[in-house]
Amino acid sequence: xMLLPNIVQGYGVDLSRARLxxxxxQEQPYYFLWRDNWGLVGIYPIGMTLFAMPIQALLxxxxxxxxxxxxxxxxxxxxxxxxxxxLSASCxxxxxxxxxxxxxxxxxxPVWAVWMAIIYALGSGCVSLLSQGLWQHTGIxxxxxxLARFLIKDRAAVSGRDEMLFxxxxxLLVALRPTAVVWSAAFAWGF
Numbered sequence: 001x002m003l004l005p006n007i008v009q010g011y012g013v014d015l016s017r018a019r020l021x022x023x024x025x026q027e028q029p030y031y032f033l034w035r036d037n038w039g040l041v042g043i044y045p046i047g048m049t050l051f052a053m054p055i056q057a058l059l060x061x062x063x064x065x066x067x068x069x070x071x072x073x074x075x076x077x078x079x080x081x082x083x084x085x086x087l088s089a090s091c092x093x094x095x096x097x098x099x100x101x102x103x104x105x106x107x108x109x110p111v112w113a114v115w116m117a118i119i120y121a122l123g124s125g126c127v128s129l130l131s132q133g134l135w136q137h138t139g140i141x142x143x144x145x146x147l148a149r150f151l152i153k154d155r156a157a158v159s160g161r162d163e164m165l166f167x168x169x170x171x172l173l174v175a176l177r178p179t180a181v182v183w184s185a186a187f188a189w190g191f
Contacts, residue, residue: 001085014039020078047175059084090131096142097121103149136177
């Protein structure tokens with residue numbers, strides 16, 4: 001959630017200037033590395049950053065338009081970043097609940113589909129856990145429900161574009177978190 005404003009403001013991938021109230025290199029040495037050519041960089045795959053970029057770009061732009069100080073060197077950057085990250089994650093959760101509801105409508109009545117989507121949202125930890133931040137499993141959850149929807153979809157209605165998007169999603173799982181290769185393989189086998 002720091003990378004997009006960092007790049008837009010001209011700091012590239014060097015996260016050392018971001019004012020978060022802590023020294024990332026010293027207090028979180030297992031999550032960040034210092035590289036001479038790049039500066040302070042995160043060690044996580046950037047799949048989630050790229051996946052969330054459209055929503056993040058919109059939210060950062062709206063914040064800037066509303067006059068909120070979005071400068072990474074601002075004393076308020078840490079709280080602004082957390083708020084926009086939680087809003088982004090909440091968007092992912094809302095989309096996943098809508099996809100689950102739409103998928104359930106294939107074989108359940110509208111009333112049962114709503115109740116099951118509510119149970120999914122509250123019982124699975126989506127709302128309470130995944131909406132807290134742009135963690136890797138926040139994106140994995142959304143991609144998995146999209147891929148599951150595809151597998152349940154009527155095969156006669158599947159186009160070549162749909163198939164391409166399905167396998168893009170299966171690959172995106174690995175980009176979000178390399179250990180999700182197991183899920184990716186399971187979806188590919190299910191296809």
